[in-house]
Amino acid sequence: MLGLASAFSAWAAAVALIFPGSGTSVGRVTIVPGPAVSVVVQRGADVLLPGSRKIRLAVSRDYGACESFLSASRDGRWLAWTTPAGDLRVADLRTRSAYSLGAGCDPTWGPDGRLAYLRATTVSLTQATYHSAILVRRTPLARPAVWASGQLWGLAWAGDRLVYNKTRQSYPHQELLLASGLMSAHTVPRAAVGLSWPTLVGVSPDGGRLLIQTDKGLDGSLGTFDDLVDTATGRVLSELVPRGFEALGTGVWVGDQIVAGQGVSNGGSSHPQPTLIRLSTSGDRLRVEQVRNLDPTSDGLFDWLDGLTDTGHGTIAVTHHRKTSTLLSCRVSTLTCRTVLDLG
Numbered sequence: 001m002l003g004l005a006s007a008f009s010a011w012a013a014a015v016a017l018i019f020p021g022s023g024t025s026v027g028r029v030t031i032v033p034g035p036a037v038s039v040v041v042q043r044g045a046d047v048l049l050p051g052s053r054k055i056r057l058a059v060s061r062d063y064g065a066c067e068s069f070l071s072a073s074r075d076g077r078w079l080a081w082t083t084p085a086g087d088l089r090v091a092d093l094r095t096r097s098a099y100s101l102g103a104g105c106d107p108t109w110g111p112d113g114r115l116a117y118l119r120a121t122t123v124s125l126t127q128a129t130y131h132s133a134i135l136v137r138r139t140p141l142a143r144p145a146v147w148a149s150g151q152l153w154g155l156a157w158a159g160d161r162l163v164y165n166k167t168r169q170s171y172p173h174q175e176l177l178l179a180s181g182l183m184s185a186h187t188v189p190r191a192a193v194g195l196s197w198p199t200l201v202g203v204s205p206d207g208g209r210l211l212i213q214t215d216k217g218l219d220g221s222l223g224t225f226d227d228l229v230d231t232a233t234g235r236v237l238s239e240l241v242p243r244g245f246e247a248l249g250t251g252v253w254v255g256d257q258i259v260a261g262q263g264v265s266n267g268g269s270s271h272p273q274p275t276l277i278r279l280s281t282s283g284d285r286l287r288v289e290q291v292r293n294l295d296p297t298s299d300g301l302f303d304w305l306d307g308l309t310d311t312g313h314g315t316i317a318v319t320h321h322r323k324t325s326t327l328l329s330c331r332v333s334t335l336t337c338r339t340v341l342d343l344g
Helices: 002-007
Strands: 013-018 029-033 041-043 046-049 053-056 070-072 078-082 087-092 097-103 105-109 115-120 132-137 145-158 161-167 174-181 184-187 199-203 209-218 221-230 236-240 248-254 257-262 275-280 287-293 304-312 315-321 325-331 337-342
Touching (some): 046 078, 078 105, 078 115, 105 145, 132 161, 145 174, 145 184, 145 199, 161 199, 199 257, 209 248, 248 304, 257 304, 315 337
Parallel strands (some): 013 029
Antiparallel strands (some): 013 097, 070 078, 078 087, 087 097, 105 115, 115 132, 161 174, 199 209, 221 236, 248 257, 325 337
């Protein structure tokens, strides 16, 4: 590993990860025993890892143009995070070494170990000067390649392709695009709309289908639609109008079911209640199976759900933000949840 780090020393600065017996260290990245969790989560100054470990990291919380600042590779070997100064770093949890990759955020790991991330010139999507590029590394320490540039945000892997949003000056003003390589992308057809941001709710485990939410014209008014889309052809396999909930936030796809938190719809509340929605995609038909509000008394102002992650065995992890944040474990089949950990 040291030889590999030396080969890239011109652009990747290594930082030692240590295991002190006391579990404390000043000015260093520290791994110490911690609560057992099945997913990677942030708890104050600590990042909790599966296997009763935690890392003390300074992770950015400035949600501007970026949507995430912490991500673990699918094999559990690598951890990527953005520091408060905007520096993207990766840590090899086997060798206890960390590396700086320069400015970046939204680290997103592909099924084959590739790392995609966003490098933006400003922090706010609302600024006219906002510009960004999507960089992809075949391995965390390989040289980066620019896959796309422009006013971009939101990254997710669909098999070996990347899904992301783009703002344009001409119609359609917002697009959802799929890229398979360097500066090569095509628009997901039904997700090119002029009046609203198309939202990617989830990608099927095999990357073959997307669940996309858009606002489109219907009988002279603008309505919210959820589309099940074939990744390869862009064909809409099934479509539904939300019933019993306003809209969908980012979700998690488990088998032929999708669980998402309630999101914001056109003309709806800007502070939706903390609600989980389960949908079925069996036989390429999209159906709403269950809607469960975790707190019907909530005004939604400081109460929301995010970080939905498949933890296996028919459960997902959900972060519930209120005055304090808690990590929940929720059954996919019933949407019943229990508190696993107080995140502060």
